[in-house]
Amino acid sequence: MSTPTDLLYSEEEEAVRAAVRDLLTDHCDAAGVIKRGESDAPHDLSLWKSLTEGMGLAGLLIPEEYGGQGAGHREAAVVLEELGRAVAPVPYLTSAVVATEALLACDAADLLAELAGGRRIGVLAVGLHTAPGAGHTTARIDDGALRGELTGIADAVAADVLLVPADDGGLYAVEAGAATVTPQVSLDLTRPLATVVLDGAPARRLGDAAPAVRRALRAGAGLLVSEQLGLADWTLTETVRYLKERKQFNRPVGGFQALKHRLAHLWLEVAHLRAAARNAADALAKGQDTDVAVAVAQAYAAPVAVHAAEEALQLHGGIGMTWEHPVHLYLKRAKADSIAYGTAGAHREALAALVDLQAP
Amino acid sequence: MTESRTDAAGLRRRTRELLAAHPPATTDRLDFLRARFDAGLAWVHYPEGLGGLGAPRSLQAVVDAELAVAGAPDNDPRRIGIGLGMAAPTILQYGTEEQKRRFLRPLWTGEEVWCQLFSEPGAGSDLAALGTRAVREGEEWVVNGQKVWTSSAHLARWAILIARTDPDVPKHRGITYFVCDMTDPGVEVRPLRQITGEAEFNEVFLTGVRIPDTRRLGEVGDGWRVAQTTLNNERVAIGGARLPREGGMIGPVAETWRARPELRTHDLHQRLLTLWVEAEVARLTGERLRQQLVAGQPGPEGAGMKLAFARLNQEISGLEVELLGAEGLLYGDWTMRRPELVDFTGRDAGYRYLRAKGNSIEGGTSEILLNIVAERVLGLPAEPRTDKDVAWKDLAR
Numbered sequence: 001m002s003t004p005t006d007l008l009y010s011e012e013e014e015a016v017r018a019a020v021r022d023l024l025t026d027h028c029d030a031a032g033v034i035k036r037g038e039s040d041a042p043h044d045l046s047l048w049k050s051l052t053e054g055m056g057l058a059g060l061l062i063p064e065e066y067g068g069q070g071a072g073h074r075e076a077a078v079v080l081e082e083l084g085r086a087v088a089p090v091p092y093l094t095s096a097v098v099a100t101e102a103l104l105a106c107d108a109a110d111l112l113a114e115l116a117g118g119r120r121i122g123v124l125a126v127g128l129h130t131a132p133g134a135g136h137t138t139a140r141i142d143d144g145a146l147r148g149e150l151t152g153i154a155d156a157v158a159a160d161v162l163l164v165p166a167d168d169g170g171l172y173a174v175e176a177g178a179a180t181v182t183p184q185v186s187l188d189l190t191r192p193l194a195t196v197v198l199d200g201a202p203a204r205r206l207g208d209a210a211p212a213v214r215r216a217l218r219a220g221a222g223l224l225v226s227e228q229l230g231l232a233d234w235t236l237t238e239t240v241r242y243l244k245e246r247k248q249f250n251r252p253v254g255g256f257q258a259l260k261h262r263l264a265h266l267w268l269e270v271a272h273l274r275a276a277a278r279n280a281a282d283a284l285a286k287g288q289d290t291d292v293a294v295a296v297a298q299a300y301a302a303p304v305a306v307h308a309a310e311e312a313l314q315l316h317g318g319i320g321m322t323w324e325h326p327v328h329l330y331l332k333r334a335k336a337d338s339i340a341y342g343t344a345g346a347h348r349e350a351l352a353a354l355v356d357l358q359a360p
Numbered sequence: 361m362t363e364s365r366t367d368a369a370g371l372r373r374r375t376r377e378l379l380a381a382h383p384p385a386t387t388d389r390l391d392f393l394r395a396r397f398d399a400g401l402a403w404v405h406y407p408e409g410l411g412g413l414g415a416p417r418s419l420q421a422v423v424d425a426e427l428a429v430a431g432a433p434d435n436d437p438r439r440i441g442i443g444l445g446m447a448a449p450t451i452l453q454y455g456t457e458e459q460k461r462r463f464l465r466p467l468w469t470g471e472e473v474w475c476q477l478f479s480e481p482g483a484g485s486d487l488a489a490l491g492t493r494a495v496r497e498g499e500e501w502v503v504n505g506q507k508v509w510t511s512s513a514h515l516a517r518w519a520i521l522i523a524r525t526d527p528d529v530p531k532h533r534g535i536t537y538f539v540c541d542m543t544d545p546g547v548e549v550r551p552l553r554q555i556t557g558e559a560e561f562n563e564v565f566l567t568g569v570r571i572p573d574t575r576r577l578g579e580v581g582d583g584w585r586v587a588q589t590t591l592n593n594e595r596v597a598i599g600g601a602r603l604p605r606e607g608g609m610i611g612p613v614a615e616t617w618r619a620r621p622e623l624r625t626h627d628l629h630q631r632l633l634t635l636w637v638e639a640e641v642a643r644l645t646g647e648r649l650r651q652q653l654v655a656g657q658p659g660p661e662g663a664g665m666k667l668a669f670a671r672l673n674q675e676i677s678g679l680e681v682e683l684l685g686a687e688g689l690l691y692g693d694w695t696m697r698r699p700e701l702v703d704f705t706g707r708d709a710g711y712r713y714l715r716a717k718g719n720s721i722e723g724g725t726s727e728i729l730l731n732i733v734a735e736r737v738l739g740l741p742a743e744p745r746t747d748k749d750v751a752w753k754d755l756a757r
Contacts, residue, residue: 007648008655240738255741260734267733268664275644299637348633357617357632360624 003286006074007278013078020057020082023050028086030326036089037189037329043158048090051079052118058096059116061219066109068116073219077226077281084230087329089190091155095121097223102163102216106171106207111161123159124216125174125196127152131342132217132294133350138209139198141166146174146198154340156181156194164198165209172203188336190329221341222280222294228301228337229277232270232308235330239263239312246317259315266311269304276300292354298347302338309334366404366415368422374413375401375426389433393469396432402468406452410464418654435470438701442512443467443474447520449593454537454578454586463518463539475516477507477540477564478587482757484509485728488531488584489747489755492566494523494538501525501538501576503546503569509722513549513562514698516542520590521571522583527753534752535583539575546570556714557694560702591724602650603643608669609676609704609712610639616683623683632683635676642668660737667729670719673704677712684709 009017027047036042052058060076062068069075076097083092095115099122103112114120126136129152139148146164156162159181162174178201184193206212240263243254253259276297283293309331313320320327338344352359363369378399382392396402397411401423406412427434437444444467451463466472483490492505503523513519519540526534540547546569551559578586606614617624617632645661645668652659681688692708704712720726734740747755 005644005647006651007644008651008657240740244740251744252741255743257731257743260738260740261727261730263738263740264664264730264733267738268668271659271661271664272638272641272645272668275648276641278648279644296637296640299633300641348630348637351637352629352633355614355636357614357629357636358621358624359629360621360626 003288005279005282005289007275007282009078009278010074013075016057016075017078017082019055020051020079021085023047023055024082024086024088028088030087030329031324033087033089033190033329034323034326042089042183042189042192043091043155044089045158047088048092048118048121051090051092052096056118057092058100058118061097061100061104062112062116066112066116068112073223073284074278074281077223077277080223080226081230081233081277084227084333085234087190087231087326087333091121091123091158093220093224093227094123094155094191095159098216098220099124099163101219102171102212103206105212105215108173108206111173111206114161120160121155121158122161122163123153123156124213125150125153125156125162125164126213126217128154128191128193128336128341129339130217131346131350132214132221134342134346136165136213138165138167139172141168141170141172141203142200144203145200146172146203147200148198150196150198151184152193153181153196154191154193156196157183157192162196163206163212164196164203165213166203169209170205171207171209171212173206174198174201174203178202186336188332190333191336191340217341218290218294219284221298221347222284222290224337224341225273225277225280225294225297225301228305228334229270229273231330231334231337232266232273232305235308235312235327236263236266236270238327239315242316253315262311262315266308270308273301273304292351295347295351295354298342299344299351302334302344305334306331306338366413366419368419371401371404371413371415371419371422372426374399375423379427379430379432384430384432390469390471392433393435394465396427397465397468401427402435403448406464410452410460411468435468440467440470440473442476443472443518446476446590446593447474447518450520450537450577450586450590451539453589456574458574459539459577467518472517473512473515475510475512475519475542476590477510477513477519477521477566478590479509480506481508485725487587488535489752489757490522490524490535491757492521492523493527494525494536494571496525496573497570499573501536501571501573503538503540503566503571505566507564507566508552508561510549510562510564511560512700513542513564514551515700518542519564520577522587524752525583526581528751529581530749531747531752531755532584533581535587536580537577537583537586538571539577540566540569540571541575544569544571551696551698553696554714555717556711558697558699560699602647605640605643606636607643608639609673609680609716610636612705612709612712613676613680613683616680623685628679628683631679635672635679639672639676642672660733663729663733663737666723667720667726667733670716670726673712673716673719677709677716680709681713 059068060071064070102124115122130136139146159176164172180197182195186192246253280293280297283290312327319325382395400413402411404412404415404420405417480490494501494503521538521540525536546567548565550563552561552563553559649661691710
């Protein structure tokens with residue numbers, strides 16, 4: 001008998017949400033995020049320190065014997081909802097979820113302990129666009145050293161340790177200082193990409209790459225849905241608030257039926273997205289029906305998050321097109337998220353095989 | 361812990377006593393249903409003496425499960441859905457003691473079928489614009505007018521009816537709510553044939569129908585408020601069912617896809633997968649809503665479920681007709697029939713496609729439901745109104 005899916009939020013999860021939201025309200029305002037995105041230091045490492053060393057949130061997925069919180073995917077999903085609401089420039093998804101899952105697959109106790117405390121940031125050196133199970137570039141291993149060029153690596157500029165899949169089928173740990181990490185100009189400034197060049201970098205084999213990468217990307221895809229939910233929820237809430245205030249033709253714009261219906265449709269999509277996100281987080285936590293739950297949620301989430309951000313921009317009128325209004329942060333993140341860890345189409349294709357709806 | 365009459369253990373014991381006293385195998389169906397009502401196990405959240413025990417509504421499932429295992433007959437809830445879902449909660453909230461005792465038992469057992477005389481040719485989404493008149497003559501009301509879209513009118517013994525009793529006040533204020541005897545002189549039911557070829561619905565003509573004042577529900581002029589109880593219960597009933605994966609209209613399409621590879625094209629594959637995902641997510645949303653209700657935290661999602669299912673049913677059934685190709689050009693049966701139930705699963709794709717068109721109209725159009733979500737859930741301002749302070753008789757028609 002499988003345990004029934006729990007689609008609600010527990011009291012503990014709501015407590016985590018409240019604590020993270022408070023912190024973000026005080027320390028992650030939109031103006032700051034916009035300014036930081038243009039600087040040489042796009043990540044907010046002081047916010048990261050509060051989230052990890054202060055609140056222990058980097059270790060939610062890590063068992064207590066490795067120094068983690070031994071909580072789970074449902075709690076991490078709630079953290080990601082809040083980080084999505086604030087488009088926070090912290091490497092939570094990449095380090096505390098994706099790299100952590102890869103290390104858990106390899107039982108890499110020492111690195112897990114370092115990541116759990118948030119003292120070090122880990123990044124899986126696989127392109128952000130890669131879907132679970134899809135092919136990706138590897139480095140060449142030669143006598144314990146790595147060579148090669150890997151591109152599109154999210155949050156690599158903030159990483160202390162890189163987890164690199166190599167052509168011998170192994171997953172290797174490389175100190176970021178031993179690689180050349182060059183920022184790329186990214187669509188989403190809050191989750192910047194970089195190129196990693198390895199020129200004989202010393203490396204330590206952690207385990208087999210294939211199962212570790214697959215597991216890491218699946219968790220990344222499944223929990224990205226919660227970030228997309230938070231993002232969509234913020235854009236909807238903020239747009240509704242604005243349309244109640246903004247007047248044209250001597251009426252609040254939000255009273256016009258053409259706009260009300262668009263917002264009601266959007267609300268319904270976000271309500272559906274919440275159910276899909278909770279289902280994916282619960283499936284990851286329980287290890288039940290995980291592949292289908294993640295594929296369904298990712299196939300649904302990206303179009304909704306992008307739609308929500310695009311509607312927010314349009315319904316804010318001219319102000320929505322400006323650099324000073326934060327809606328562009330959300331649009332850029334939503335559009336980048338629609339490619340991250342596999343497009344909706346890639347997840348539909350995966351689903352076709354999982355639920356026996358084969359292509360012609 | 362001690363057992364109470366209205367906790368799960370108490371209800372289970374009471375159900376077993378009912379089954380022992382009236383073994384389903386040897387008891388007449390109607391006798392069993394009457395005994396179940398009298399034992400307070402019909403709808404456990406109703407008051408004692410009216411088919412219930414004042415127990416928490418969620419515990420009905422305990423009783424239903426015991427009865428299902430024992431093979432007890434049910435009251436065919438789909439066939440008497442209007443009575444159960446709309447008339448009963450309204451009678452319970454607004455009826456006199458005498459009305460409750462007269463109507464609820466035969467309603468629940470299915471001995472008396474109910475229909476709903478609300479919509480009119482000139483009052484659909486703008487239901488409060490209705491023009492059917494009820495004029496008081498002593499202890500009676502004389503009703504004249506025409507109603508439409510009345511399911512089950514040809515089977516019904518009783519109807520819930522809203523009629524205009526005061527044309528001199530604004531439209532929402534001059535309406536009164538009645539129970540109409542469908543066997544009374546002056547009630548004429550005519551089938552209304554639909555695009556599917558069959559006639560689920562009726563037109564009902566009311567000519568000099570005399571309703572005693574004792575069959576009024578609620579105060580004179582307060583019928584709009586009473587009708588809100590009915591309509592809110594209708595929308596809760598639609599889309600509230602618990603479904604397994606592929607449990608809705610996507611099921612037959614997915615089965616056809618698997619069984620008949622010769623029908624597959626790349627375009628249909630993309631559309632099928634997209635709709636499969638949406639159907640699964642809508643199912644999860646319904647399940648989440650159900651979990652919220654059980655946890656005592658009802659969410660606003662209920663307002664949107666009917667909208668979601670209407671659109672999905674229409675898109676999926678449209679895809680299914682195309683998937684069937686040459687067979688999609690055919691139709692099962694255009695004979696004018698009078699079904700007692702809307703049966704989506706037992707019929708062919710063409711029927712599903714045509715019938716699903718009604719899903720975004722019946723029980724509140726999708727446009728009206730979007731207004732409700734926008735105004736009540738999101739708190740957006742209402743459209744300006746030109747009819748608010750105008751007497752009904754002075755409105756342009």
